[in-house]
Amino acid sequence: MEMKELISYIAKALVDHPEAVEVSEVAGEQTSVIELKVAKDDLGKVIGKQGRTARAMRTILSAASTKIRKRANLEIIE
DSSP: OOHHHHHHHHHHHHOSOGGGOEEEEEEOSSEEEEEEEOOGGGHHHHHOGGGHHHHHHHHHHHHHHHHTTOEEEEEEEO
8 A cells, every 4th residue: 555545545444534535645756745635624524633633644644654664744734
């Protein structure tokens, strides 16, 4: 599974408006940046209390990217 698809799958499961979820990837040589956009009223659900949900998504992304030996960062865009 591609990193972009993984984040999209997780985000769509969390939000009320899954059709508004947009995931894009900016690929570099060593590192990829995964950008996540959600509906404005779903932003809190993706970030979670004290950023716990966002941190958990970053941890999953980090573990998955380690497996393919490439770094990936998650950016949540408002």
